């Protein structure tokens with residue numbers, strides 16, 4: 001394995017009953033790489049994400065992190081190794097303020113060392129300095145997502161797995177989210193799962209395209225958007241929906 005590769009899947013797959021939700025996927029993620037996983041509804045993106053993060057045990061194949069197999073590890077052990085996960089389900093402490101939520105994440109990494117400068121820096125990056133004392137329960141949807149991304153900035157995991165971080169956001173909010181994700185890549189490799197092509201276009205980095213549980217294309221946004229199989233996967237669904 002190349003020294004540069006931090007997360008690797010080989011022949012990774014899972015079946016639910018008779019359905020091969022993810023077939024047998026090979027996947028490499030390099031250090032500080034920003035990778036997008038896209039595909040139409042039901043393509044297997046979220047299931048693949050759950051396999052990578054240890055939320056699902058694979059039916060076949062393996063995942064290794066820095067060469068170490070992840071199979072059999074509990075989610076907290078995987079987190080401790082340095083894999084951070086942001087799922088679609090919010091995981092903030094609702095009654096705590098923005099600052100306190102960032103503080104908790106920073107303490108998990110710094111273990112007794114000074115957290116205040118880190119928290120101040122993160123608040124500036126996510127643009128919520130003015131709302132630092134506001135309980136998270138009172139934040140708007142986009143702001144809550146930014147606090148969760150701020151926790152990633154504070155924790156600096158080796159790999160950050162982000163499931164639909166811009167879901168439900170306006171175009172302007174999505175632009176800001178792209179910027180925060182780029183900040184995260186200064187310390188972490190990042191995988192962004194998304195089905196919104198416009199958001200992927202804004203990111204523009206390497207994209208892996210899923211369809212029916214398999215990888216059908218990989219490359220820059222420009223490359224994959226010219227790919228006939230990718231166009232068929234998306235346009236085929238749209239035409240069917242329009243019919």
Ligand SMILES: Nc1ncnc2c1ncn2[C@@H]1O[C@H](COP(=O)(O)OP(=O)(O)OP(=O)(O)O)[C@@H](O)[C@H]1O
Nearest residue numbers: 016019021039040041042043044045046047048195
């Ligand atoms: N726990 C489960 N039990 C049974 N089938 C499942 C389960 N999770 C996913 N599937 C099936 O696996 C396939 C892939 O689903 P998955 O949610 O991974 O797709 P997706 O690409 O993330 O879609 P979306 O963009 O709609 O979230 C689908 O056919 C889905 O019905």
